[in-house]
Amino acid sequence: MGRTQPKCGAPTRKGTRCARLAMVGASRCDRHRGDWSRYTVRRRKEKERMARRRRGQG
Numbered sequence: 001m002g003r004t005q006p007k008c009g010a011p012t013r014k015g016t017r018c019a020r021l022a023m024v025g026a027s028r029c030d031r032h033r034g035d036w037s038r039y040t041v042r043r044r045k046e047k048e049r050m051a052r053r054r055r056g057q058g
């Protein structure tokens with residue numbers, strides 16, 4: 001207690017910032033932290049798709 005916990009601040013699907021408190025020792029909340037989170041997986045898939053498309057165009 002006493003220490004102010006930073007907010008997650010990750011962008012959400014609604015376009016707002018996540019208002020949940022970040023986990024201790026992390027900059028994101030338990031929803032946006034880690035590779036298993038839906039948010040991270042979604043972003044990674046989009047990145048992969050873009051990379052593949054770019055490779056296809058040559």
Ligand SMILES: [Zn+2]
Nearest residue numbers: 008018029032
């Ligand atoms: Zn969050």
